[in-house]
Amino acid sequence: MSRTTVQIQFDHFKEINETWNSRLGLVIQKTANDLGGLIKTSIEQQGMVDTGAYLNSWFGEKTGDLEAIVYSDKEYGPYLEYGTVHMTDRPHVTPAAEGLEGPFAAAAKEAIGHE
Amino acid sequence: MSETFGIAEWLYETLSGDDADVGDRVWTFPAPQSATTPYITFQLQAGSDTPFFGDTPRMMRGTYLVRCIDKGWSKEDASVVADLIDGLLEKATGTGTDVAILGCIRQSPFEMTETSDGEAYQHVGGIYRIIAEATPAQ
Numbered sequence: 001m002s003r004t005t006v007q008i009q010f011d012h013f014k015e016i017n018e019t020w021n022s023r024l025g026l027v028i029q030k031t032a033n034d035l036g037g038l039i040k041t042s043i044e045q046q047g048m049v050d051t052g053a054y055l056n057s058w059f060g061e062k063t064g065d066l067e068a069i070v071y072s073d074k075e076y077g078p079y080l081e082y083g084t085v086h087m088t089d090r091p092h093v094t095p096a097a098e099g100l101e102g103p104f105a106a107a108a109k110e111a112i113g114h115e
Numbered sequence: 116m117s118e119t120f121g122i123a124e125w126l127y128e129t130l131s132g133d134d135a136d137v138g139d140r141v142w143t144f145p146a147p148q149s150a151t152t153p154y155i156t157f158q159l160q161a162g163s164d165t166p167f168f169g170d171t172p173r174m175m176r177g178t179y180l181v182r183c184i185d186k187g188w189s190k191e192d193a194s195v196v197a198d199l200i201d202g203l204l205e206k207a208t209g210t211g212t213d214v215a216i217l218g219c220i221r222q223s224p225f226e227m228t229e230t231s232d233g234e235a236y237q238h239v240g241g242i243y244r245i246i247a248e249a250t251p252a253q
Contacts (some may be wrong), residue, residue: 082180083158083234084229088145094178094242095161 024113025065031104032060032068038096039070046090048080118175118247119131119159121211126157126179128211129203137183139195146184152236153196160242173249175214182225182240190226193239197224200240210250218246 036058043055057074083089123143130141137155144158162177181204183196201221209216220243227238 078227079229082160082225082227082238083144084231085145085184086148086231089158089160089180091160098161098163115214 020112021065024108027104027107027111028066028068029062030107031100032062032070034103035070035096035100036060038099039092042096046092048078048090048092054080116247118173118214118215119162119177121214122159122175122177122179122216122245122247123157123211125209125211125214125216126181126204129207129209130155130157130181130200131214132203137199141147144180153183153192155181155183155196155200155240157181174217175249177241177245177247178222179245180240181243182226182238185237185239186234187237188235190228190237190239193237197239197241204241205244213249213251214216215250216245217248219243 021073039058040055043049043058049055052070054074054077057072057077058070059073060070062068077093079087080090082091082094127141127143131138137153139156140151140154142154142156144156158180159199160178160180162175164177165174167173181200182194183200185193200215204219205221206218207216220248221241222244223242225238225240225242229236229238
């Protein structure tokens with residue numbers, strides 16, 4: 001008795017992975033840039049610019065293929081964001097980050113072809 | 116009435132349910148300078164709306180910082196209160212004026228040490244996401 005075997009082989013995962021990683025990497029980098037820009041805009045809009053030291057302390061950095069961080073090197077940043085016993089809060093990071101959740105998800109979906 | 120008012124009302128009432136000596140010391144941030152530590156504060160950090168057409172009520176998503184603030188260099192007492200806060204809020208639901216709180220979950224723990232003129236204040240709590248639905252009075 002003869003037997004017919006059909007083997008379906010799909011071995012393009014490596015290429016797909018590389019393409020997706022590359023596209024998603026760009027989305028992440030753009031989102032990090034946008035986040036930095038939004039934070040700085042909020043700092044200016046809330047009148048938190050005196051010497052400009054805090055405004056200019058914000059940096060974006062790519063830390064991996066699919067990872068980036070946006071940060072300030074000023075230790076008093078959390079005091080401004082969350083407030084202290086002696087100073088009211090002026091949220092400028094959380095609203096910026098949450099405002100980018102939707103655009104980031106949409107851009108990520110588009111990058112992998114799932115619009 | 117604004118949803119944020121109703122949510123603040125619900126947070127105040129829920130957090131005041133803590134009977135571990137701090138329940139009568141709940142403030143919307145910032146607390147008065149005369150407030151006795153430790154105390155609990157809450158504040159809106161960010162929010163967004165999901166509007167719907169027709170009769171479907173608007174949904175609001177708010178990110179709230181809820182924390183215990185205590186004076187001193189030790190985080191121990193503030194951490195105990197932070198656990199109480201979490202017990203009261205995590206997965207809690209309820210109502211406030213013109214608003215139904217559909218869900219409340221902690222997004223991340225929160226810790227901050229504030230130093231000022233040689234004194235320290237410990238801030239321990241969590242960042243909570245609250246989903247609420249507007250329920251305007253008929």
